[in-house]
Amino acid sequence: MPNDGTLRVTPQPVRRQVEERLREAIVNGRFAPGEHLSDRMLCDLFGVSRSVIREAVRLMEAEGLVEVVPNRGPFVSYLSPADAMQVYEVRGVLEALAGQGFAERASDAEMAELRAVFEEIAASRAGADRVGLLGLKRRFYDVLLRGCRNAYVARMLDQLLNRNTQLRATTLADPDRLPHTIEEIRRIVEAIERRDGEGAWEACREHVRQAARVALRILNQQAREKAEAGRAQAAE
Structure with missing residues (x-):
């Protein structure tokens, strides 16, 4: 957050890029079924804020690629x-x-x-x-x-x-x-x-x-x- 107290807004194209890259990493097997997708790991990997990561994870959850487990966080969905x-x-x-x-x-x-x-x-x-x-x-x-x-x-x-x-x-x-x-x-x-x-x-x-x-x-x-x-x- 900037020193003047204003919120930094991440441009929409950046959010879309993170969503696309996360989706690609999941469907191409970079992240295996059952693998934990921690905020810290994803922030470091994509170089963006936690809020952007959480938006991307929510979208992946809606698409069925991610499952969010209460008190444990998001995991790559496992297909039975x-x-x-x-x-x-x-x-x-x-x-x-x-x-x-x-x-x-x-x-x-x-x-x-x-x-x-x-x-x-x-x-x-x-x-x-x-x-x-x-x-x-x-x-x-x-x-x-x-x-x-x-x-x-x-x-x-x-x-x-x-x-x-x-x-x-x-x-x-x-x-x-x-x-x-x-x-x-x-x-x-x-x-x-x-x-x-x-x-x-x-x-x-x-x-x-x-x-x-x-x-x-x-x-x-x-x-x-x-x-x-x-x-x-x-x-x-």
């Missing part, structure tokens, strides 16, 4: 297998609508842009930088949502993808997943290039079904390990 299944069920329908809409309404330039992003994904190899891969997938969906010409689908799927990126990072932990992901997205792109709305719909649904299968297998294994660790700790 049941939560993940619900996310994938909704994502499957929304993504199919986006793929169908893109096939039927996107411009030739947008199709070329989608193909170019896919080729970057296809050039990725097992062991590639996870953050880089997540960024490419995010670019793919940015083009898909813009070209589907359905503002409601784009808005709902965009918000859901923030939640789903945590799951996407989970599936990338499976070393065998990337080649399958590439082939699934290839089928989406090829159906779109044929202007085959029905084919794009089904290719999108299949991609989400396969991603759900891998993520749920990993999450169920993690849940079992967590339960076993809890039982072992209680027995000590």
